[in-house]
Amino acid sequence: MRNLKIKIQYNGANYCGWQKQPDSLGIQGTIEKAIYEITNEEVKITGSGRTDAGVHALGQVANFKLNSKIPADRIPNALNAKLPKDIAVIECEEVKDSFHARYSAKGKRYRYLIYNSPYRNPIYKDTSYHVKYDLDFNKMCEEAKSLIGTHDFKGFMSSGSSVVDTVRTIYDVEITREENLITIEVEGNGFLYNMVRIIVGTLVDIGRGRIEDNLAEIINSKSRSKTGHTAPAHGLFLKKVDY
Structure with a gap:
């Protein structure tokens, strides 16, 4: 075959x-x-x-x-x-017969779209997270740098996962803004259950001023109660898989 x-x-x-x-x-x-x-x-x-x-x-x-x-x-x-x-x-x-889409993967890159405006945009209704509040974009970018590297991301995993090893390596985080559309891209060797969505929710809460701790402290706490909300699924894209 x-x-x-x-x-x-x-x-x-x-x-x-x-x-x-x-x-x-x-x-x-x-x-x-x-x-x-x-x-x-x-x-x-x-x-x-x-x-x-x-x-x-x-x-x-x-x-x-x-x-x-x-x-x-x-x-x-x-x-x-x-x-x-x-x-x-x-x-x-x-x-080759040995190729396995899941087990042969070396890493993944995800994209998340935020539509940041007081008013919703019907064009992006199924493909972005509408955040109507003002966000401190520069602070979000600065704090996101703490994600890069090898860390225990236990606090960024939703309950219900059976994963024991919660250490992951993030290679790159890129945040850009074009008018009202904020794009967050995260690349790593693997991701925990809802990890990207919790990263995004935490950055949004930091940008709104709802979280005052810096992201490095939040990561080191390994506590889900310290991280932000889980951003909705419809803003998330699996961009690429590396082999």
Whole structure:
């Protein structure tokens, strides 16, 4: 069997998340259905990780095993003809049998969009977090520098996770602003459950003046009670996966 690697983009607004659910519409199951329609083969695709309900992707990666001889470069167009308009396969290549979309990953980069204005913008309603309060952008940028490096991010993990090792390495944090749109990008070797959304919520609370402790102190506390709120899912994008 061939091992095929695909790159996927999707707007997650209408889905329960990446993972296939028996009674809900997931990205994984939707793509598996499209593969069956073009190949008549039932496959299970493996993603680089799960994205929650409402989360989007610019560069989700998945792999699956297939007997069909359809050339890899023809598979994106074939799948996109069957997929709904809010999901697109943009790359496909045949890879070594040992490649695993999740376990072969070396790191990920996430993007989060904040629409910072007193009034909501309907264009960004499904793809950004509307924050109507004034934010100290410079302070947010300065405090975010403390995220870079290897730290125990236990305080930035939502309850319900079974992960024991909460040490992660953040390689880069980039925050930019263009008019009312603030973009936060975070790249690291791995992320805890809701870690990026809690980072964003903490930076927003710092920017609003609701949190007075500096971010380095908050990280060192390892306490969820010291970090900020969990930013909503619909502002989050999985931008890329590194292998």
